[in-house]
Amino acid sequence: MQAGDRVERERELRRAVLAGEEFAWRTLYDESFAVLYAYVLWRCGGLRDRTDEVIQETWLTAVRRLRAFDEEAQEQAECIAAALAALPEYYKAVLRMKYLEGRSVADIAAERGESLKTIESQLTRAREAFRQAFLQSE
Numbered sequence: 001m002q003a004g005d006r007v008e009r010e011r012e013l014r015r016a017v018l019a020g021e022e023f024a025w026r027t028l029y030d031e032s033f034a035v036l037y038a039y040v041l042w043r044c045g046g047l048r049d050r051t052d053e054v055i056q057e058t059w060l061t062a063v064r065r066l067r068a069f070d071e072e073a074q075e076q077a078e079c080i081a082a083a084l085a086a087l088p089e090y091y092k093a094v095l096r097m098k099y100l101e102g103r104s105v106a107d108i109a110a111e112r113g114e115s116l117k118t119i120e121s122q123l124t125r126a127r128e129a130f131r132q133a134f135l136q137s138e
Contacts, residue, residue, distance in 0.1 A: 007078060017066060029059070083133035091126035098123060 009031070016024035037055060044050040084092060097103045097111075109119045 007075065014066065025063075079134060079137040082137040083130055086133040086137075087126065087129055090122070091129050094119065094122045095126050095130065 010028070013024050013028045013031075017028065033055075036058065037051065040054045040058070041048070041051045044054060084095070087095070094108060097108045098105070105116055105119050105123070109116050112119070
């Protein structure tokens with residue numbers, strides 16, 4: 001399913017949930033569980049017990065905050081995801097280590113066996129590539 005189609009489908013399901021239609025929560029859950037679980041499992045380093053906890057908390061938060069969900073923010077998140085997906089793996093890797101994992105440039109350089117200057121340069125190029133990809137996905 002294309003990103004735009006998926007967003008529209010999620011909007012329809014949100015409206016149905018808010019209207020009290022019982023099937024909508026189950027449909028929303030069923031259609032998003034596998035992708036969400038795979039992502040959280042990856043972020044939790046393959047620890048299934050921890051993944052299950054995070055998934056449970058995620059759905060509880062979704063239930064509590066569905067009315068306040070900001071579709072404009074969702075669209076921006078879709079653009080960010082598309083921009084990241086368009087990047088080469090080595091750019092994604094340094095951006096993930098720096099911004100998702102919060103690691104220092106020195107730590108990244110040590111793990112990758114590269115100099116600080118090399119990692120700083122890769123981050124600069126990765127940020128610029130992300131910026132260009134993001135502008136194209138808007």
